[in-house]
Amino acid sequence: MNFDYTAEQTELMDSVKRFVDFRVEPQMVDTERRNAFAQETLDEMAELGLFGISIPEEYGGSGLSHLSRVLIHQMAGRTGFGFSGLLASHTGIGTEGLVALGNDEQKRRYLPRMATGELRAAFALTEPEAGSDAGSVKTTARRDGDRYLLNGVKHFISGGAHAGLITVVARTGAPNAKELSVFLVEPSFPGFRIGPSKFETMGCKGHPVSELIFEDCEVPVENRLGPEGEGWAAAVTILNEGRPLVAGRCVGACERLIELSVDYARERRQFGRAIGDFQAVQIMLADMQTRTEAARWLTYKAAKLSDEGRVTRRDTSMAKLFATETLAMAADHAVQIQGGSGYMNGNPVERFYRDARITRIYEGTSEIQRSIIARSMLEH
Numbered sequence: 001m002n003f004d005y006t007a008e009q010t011e012l013m014d015s016v017k018r019f020v021d022f023r024v025e026p027q028m029v030d031t032e033r034r035n036a037f038a039q040e041t042l043d044e045m046a047e048l049g050l051f052g053i054s055i056p057e058e059y060g061g062s063g064l065s066h067l068s069r070v071l072i073h074q075m076a077g078r079t080g081f082g083f084s085g086l087l088a089s090h091t092g093i094g095t096e097g098l099v100a101l102g103n104d105e106q107k108r109r110y111l112p113r114m115a116t117g118e119l120r121a122a123f124a125l126t127e128p129e130a131g132s133d134a135g136s137v138k139t140t141a142r143r144d145g146d147r148y149l150l151n152g153v154k155h156f157i158s159g160g161a162h163a164g165l166i167t168v169v170a171r172t173g174a175p176n177a178k179e180l181s182v183f184l185v186e187p188s189f190p191g192f193r194i195g196p197s198k199f200e201t202m203g204c205k206g207h208p209v210s211e212l213i214f215e216d217c218e219v220p221v222e223n224r225l226g227p228e229g230e231g232w233a234a235a236v237t238i239l240n241e242g243r244p245l246v247a248g249r250c251v252g253a254c255e256r257l258i259e260l261s262v263d264y265a266r267e268r269r270q271f272g273r274a275i276g277d278f279q280a281v282q283i284m285l286a287d288m289q290t291r292t293e294a295a296r297w298l299t300y301k302a303a304k305l306s307d308e309g310r311v312t313r314r315d316t317s318m319a320k321l322f323a324t325e326t327l328a329m330a331a332d333h334a335v336q337i338q339g340g341s342g343y344m345n346g347n348p349v350e351r352f353y354r355d356a357r358i359t360r361i362y363e364g365t366s367e368i369q370r371s372i373i374a375r376s377m378l379e380h
């Protein structure tokens with residue numbers, strides 16, 4: 001498998017890296033304080049075409065390959081995970097369902113405005129009682145003439161409060177069966193509201209999570225995505241597409257942590273020498289570099305197999321599992337290498353340490369990834 005970057009990919013990565021390093025990162029302390037990105041940052045993301053990377057050209061996007069999208073997320077991972085999370089919620093789990101399963105009319109209605117960032121997208125699967133066991137969602141959708149009435153609560157939905165279109169998974173069948181369906185919900189639909197629960201997260205500042213409440217929420221039949229009752233397969237497809245993006249963000253974060261750690265190890269002197277001269281510090285650096293390389297190739301492999309239409313859930317789960325656990329190690333080592341300074345608010349390594357923690361939880365916990373991988377081994 002050849003992973004050489006094309007000239008177009010190199011150019012793309014350079015331009016996103018410049019934007020992230022020189023426009024987004026300098027604002028992160030302020031963004032964390034306000035828990036919101038400046039409108040200017042969102043406007044610049046739109047100018048760069050970042051909102052449209054997963055949307056086909058015929059609907060106004062750039063229709064990039066999975067690998068190119070992963071490379072963009074890798075560059076986005078160099079700053080706060082609120083930023084790369086905002087990008088991933090929109091271009092990944094928020095958009096994948098509509099692109100993969102939508103009919104032409106649905107795509108024409110929403111995708112052009114999603115490609116410009118005018119409509120931001122979110123994906124709502126998780127509920128207070130349905131997390132890892134996502135097939136047990138309790139939100140119901142009952143057909144009533146030419147509409148469905150949705151009832152239930154979703155929580156921890158990234159970007160839910162700012163979304164213009166939300167892909168919602170709800171139950172259309174019996175309580176114990178995986179008879180789910182997927183709906184495209186606009187926040188203006190009667191019966192929809194943002195819930196009162198305020199979730200203060202450890203990290204990922206700037207891209208808060210919300211509670212979404214559906215009370216006889218009226219969703220037109222034409223907003224059902226795919227056939228009724230086939231929502232479980234749709235949710236699996238959406239999550240499967242999203243996992244390499246999480247992995248790509250982690251690889252980019254590891255690369256940034258390595259840069260920060262090498263610089264610090266060269267400059268910081270103790271016992272009359274640079275701390276990089278001590279073998280204990282070298283071991284941490286070597287482990288960060290080696291595991292990041294391994295995470296990169298697993299991630300690129302999953303993306304490339306997606307482009308070739310032959311990716312399996314095992315590939316995407318292995319990439320997500322390994323890259324997220326590598327980031328946990330890299331963030332921990334980066335703090336350790338900087339000693340007390342690494343523990344101070346405002347230091348990027350402290351922020352990465354907090355941000356890293358979520359990646360082993362959302363879009364399927366590490367335990368769920370291991371279970372997917374092991375089941376695929378036992379089945380074959």
Ligand SMILES: Cc1cc2nc3c(=O)[nH]c(=O)nc-3n(C[C@H](O)[C@H](O)[C@H](O)COP(=O)(O)OP(=O)(O)OC[C@H]3O[C@@H](n4cnc5c(N)ncnc54)[C@H](O)[C@@H]3O)c2cc1C
Binds near residue numbers: 209
């Ligand atoms: C910041 C943030 C953003 C999020 N964004 C979104 C979003 O945009 N959309 C969305 O739908 N959801 C989102 N989520 C929800 C997220 O996907 C869930 O939190 C996650 O899937 C875990 O579910 P849970 O929190 O209910 O934990 P639980 O499922 O209750 O798990 C608790 C623990 O039990 C373990 N466990 C559970 N089942 C098993 C099993 N079978 N085998 C082994 N171990 C198991 C888990 O691995 C975990 O360690 C977000 C969450 C957070 C915190």
